[in-house]
Structure formats: C-alpha cells, structure tokens
Amino acid sequence: MNKSQYSEAYRISQLLAKFLAKTITTEEEAELNGWRNRNENNRLLFEEICNAETQKERNQFIQQINVTHAWEQTQKRLSAPTKKNRNLFIYGSIAATIALLISFPLLFQTPEVKNEETSFSQIVPGSSKAMLITSYGQKITLSSIDEKEQAIQLKNGTKITSDGKKITYFQATDSLTPIKIDTIRIPRGGEFTLILPDKTTVWLNSETEISFPTRFDKDKRVVSLKGEAFFSVAKDSTAPFIVKTTNNLTVKVLGTKFNVQAYTDENTIETTLNEGSVLVSNGQQSIQLKPNQQAVYHTTNRTLNSREVNADYISSWREGKFIFENETLESIMNKLSRWYDIRLFYANESVKNFHFTGDLERYDDFNEVLKMLEKATNIHFNINGKNVIISKTHQ
Structure with a gap:
C-alpha cells in the first residue's frame, strides 16, 4: 500500500x-x-x-x-x-x-470554545514527580505537592531528604555499610532531580529510570540509565563515574557535564558533552568527546559515530525549554508526548520527516505549543482528550 x-x-x-x-x-x-x-x-x-x-x-x-x-x-x-x-x-x-x-x-x-477547552484541559505540562524503589522493595512517591524538605530514613539505613522536586542521598560514613541498589522512576509527564552520595547532580527527564548504589566504591562510581538525564559529575580523579545504558553502551568520566538520551523505544542513544571530557564506548568502538560534540550509537547496526552540535540546545529541557535545530517532527513529537503525556497518531506518515527549527517553552499551554508548530510547518493537529492526530494540511 x-x-x-x-x-x-x-x-x-x-x-x-x-x-x-x-x-x-x-x-x-x-x-x-x-x-x-x-x-x-x-x-x-x-x-x-x-x-x-x-x-x-x-x-x-x-x-x-x-x-x-x-x-x-x-x-x-x-x-x-x-x-x-x-x-x-x-x-x-x-x-x-x-x-x-x-x-x-x-x-x-x-467547533465550539467549550469543546476545545474540554479537550485541551486534559493536556497539561509535566511536573516534579517520581517513584523511589529501594533495594528492600520500599516504594516511596515523590511529588512537588510536598514542598518542605523532609528527612527520610530508609530500611537499609540510608539517609535521604526530599523537597518534592529534588532527592538527596548522603554518603554513608561507615565504609562497612553494605552497598545496595536503589531505583528512581520518572513517569511520563514528570521530572525530578537526584543528588547522588558523591554530590553528583542528575536532572531526570520524563519516562526515565536510574539505578544507583546507596554508597559508591572507592575506585568507581557506576549508575544505570534508561531514558534521559543530564549529569553534573562531582570530580574525583581516583573514582571514574560511569553511566551504563542499554546495548552495553558506557559513558566514562572523571568530572564533567553531559546529557544522555537512552530511551528504549528509540533507535539511537545520544551522549552530548557540555563541559570537560567523556569516553563513550560500546565494547568495540570508543569515542572521546569534546564540548559541543555528540556521540550517536545506532542500536540497529551497532555503529558509533560523533557529530558537532550545540550542547546547550540538547540539554535545554532541564532549564524549562525545548530548543530544536532542524529536527524532525517525529523526534519533536516524541519529546512532547513524554512531557505532556499524550498519545500520537499520524494520519500521514510523510509528516514525520518534516523539519522544524525554533524554541518552545516547556511549561507552555499545550494549545500554544501546537499553534507554534502549525505556523512553522505544513501540519494540522486534531485533539481529543490525550489523543493527538497529526495530519498534513491541504494547500
């Protein structure tokens, strides 16, 4: 067909x-x-x-x-x-x-104003929310509803605090304390900030999961990631910081700032360097990145290459913006679907390859976001509830 x-x-x-x-x-x-x-x-x-x-x-x-x-x-x-x-x-x-x-x-x-308001009222920007799952099976809901910082004592003895937008882990003073692995899951339409035991800060984007030890080893600091996160790694020349993603891809650093996008439903894993230096490896190939370079790992053919980018654009999501530079509509809508928690249906497959350059406010009303895209590209959106049908406009 x-x-x-x-x-x-x-x-x-x-x-x-x-x-x-x-x-x-x-x-x-x-x-x-x-x-x-x-x-x-x-x-x-x-x-x-x-x-x-x-x-x-x-x-x-x-x-x-x-x-x-x-x-x-x-x-x-x-x-x-x-x-x-x-x-x-x-x-x-x-x-x-x-x-x-x-x-x-x-x-x-x-069309009636009432119907439009009813449709769009169900689509709202994301907010700070997460689920903490401890090594002992505890499940703790974290939400921006809790504005005051609270101290939480986990069953494994780990001390943490949370203010509804950020969770902080404190390094255990006793080196004999058993190392356990905790996990934080960010749902669609969510975001959260994690301070690891070594004081590394991790901004977690929508539909993301990170697993990390409650206490780091002396010679290495290893975390596992699915989804997207921005890392500001605390410097420690004796213990490299390593991010593991799917497909055996690793990002190794000593102290730096970088973004990793590793969604399991995407065909690529992208590591973008803002400051410092990182080594990206898939076990067979390795790439040393400089600032404003991006390593792209293609999961289908398992190839790894690099390209020049504007790193600030890539990580703009953590500062409340979406900045796109000649990006496909499919890629843009995937990002928006995770943040606004919507379902996408394409009436015309060809519109996925339309390209867009511009910036959108991350916390804008969804209606305004779509109007901006409609003005810039030859597309039209039909909305009902959380379902978005994307079609090509007739000229």
Whole structure:
C-alpha cells in the first residue's frame, strides 16, 4: 500500500465519521458513495459501520477492533505490504482509522470554545514527580505537592531528604555499610532531580529510570540509565563515574557535564558533552568527546559515530525549554508526548520527516505549543482528550 492509498484510507475514514455525525456535505457524500460503490469490500465495510441501528451496536464494533492495536498494526504493515494482503490491508486500515475517528466525535462537530477547552484541559505540562524503589522493595512517591524538605530514613539505613522536586542521598560514613541498589522512576509527564552520595547532580527527564548504589566504591562510581538525564559529575580523579545504558553502551568520566538520551523505544542513544571530557564506548568502538560534540550509537547496526552540535540546545529541557535545530517532527513529537503525556497518531506518515527549527517553552499551554508548530510547518493537529492526530494540511 503506497502513501496515496494510505491517505485515501484516512480520507474515507473522515467521511464515514462525518456521515455518522450527520455533518457531511453533499459533495462529501458523493465522494463517499463513489468509494462505497467501487468494490465489494468497500460496500461491506460501509454497511457494517453505518447500518448499525444504535450507538451501542456501533460502539461494540469499535471495541472489537481494538483501536490502539489496529493502528499499530496498520503502521507496521505500511512499510511493505504484499500483493496478497493488499486489499485486506486497505480494508484493515480503514477499519482501524474509522474506529479511531468514531471514538473521537468532537473532531467532527462544529467547533465550539467549550469543546476545545474540554479537550485541551486534559493536556497539561509535566511536573516534579517520581517513584523511589529501594533495594528492600520500599516504594516511596515523590511529588512537588510536598514542598518542605523532609528527612527520610530508609530500611537499609540510608539517609535521604526530599523537597518534592529534588532527592538527596548522603554518603554513608561507615565504609562497612553494605552497598545496595536503589531505583528512581520518572513517569511520563514528570521530572525530578537526584543528588547522588558523591554530590553528583542528575536532572531526570520524563519516562526515565536510574539505578544507583546507596554508597559508591572507592575506585568507581557506576549508575544505570534508561531514558534521559543530564549529569553534573562531582570530580574525583581516583573514582571514574560511569553511566551504563542499554546495548552495553558506557559513558566514562572523571568530572564533567553531559546529557544522555537512552530511551528504549528509540533507535539511537545520544551522549552530548557540555563541559570537560567523556569516553563513550560500546565494547568495540570508543569515542572521546569534546564540548559541543555528540556521540550517536545506532542500536540497529551497532555503529558509533560523533557529530558537532550545540550542547546547550540538547540539554535545554532541564532549564524549562525545548530548543530544536532542524529536527524532525517525529523526534519533536516524541519529546512532547513524554512531557505532556499524550498519545500520537499520524494520519500521514510523510509528516514525520518534516523539519522544524525554533524554541518552545516547556511549561507552555499545550494549545500554544501546537499553534507554534502549525505556523512553522505544513501540519494540522486534531485533539481529543490525550489523543493527538497529526495530519498534513491541504494547500
């Protein structure tokens, strides 16, 4: 199925949804009838969806499809459908998409301020929140609701404090204290700051997990990371600081400032150096970075290379901004989806490769963020709840 067929599937889905909502125009209905009469598959799908006598029957049809799963399968099959499954794929694409659109009736009603406010009110910027999971299985919720700094005594004897935005670990004075591994998880729409026992500061971005010892060894300091974090490492020439990510990638430093982006659903792991020097290695290749350089590890072919970047742009998220320099819309929306905790659906695959340069305020109203992107690129956003449908605008 090529891109033009995919676009047609989405267009027909729009017309079907408008037909059901009784907002379809005469011209649009003629277009829909032309598609319906083209072949038997189209006619059967039309009848199955539109001839349901009640909203209950229509909802049952939607529930049988499983919107999220169907949409994911549609996107996977888009890459290389065979001739054998071509007609079935077109049918499945429309079924998945119409299920999605019928589920969002507000998209096809006459715009009203009330509906827009209702949709956008569910999408808010992230805030300080995290879950601390200790080596003993304790689970402690950390949130900006707790504004006063509190001392917390963990079961393993470790002393920590938290003010709802930052958690501080204190180095044990007794070298015989057993070393345990604690974990902090940041949900989608969250952020938090961690002060490690050696006074290294770690800014943790949304959907991130870091595991670290409650007491560092004398000869090394090792942490494990999934997601994105900015490190300001306390200098210690006798104990290198090592960040381990997935795919056996390591970042080794003595004292420096750098950003690591290592999300498990991305195809690359990016280490960006702001100050000092770091050594990035995958076990077979190593790269020594200088400030304003970025090491990019491609997880698919396991290659490691470097490039020149503006490091301040990469780590701008910790200072309340998103700064993009010729970045793809797909990459931008992935960042926004984690911060605003939204779900993304692409009506046109081609828009993923649109590029954008500019900056957005991290705590801005989501509506303003989308308006900025719409002005700068040839795209349009439809919103319902936490679901965002991204489509190419017609010129």
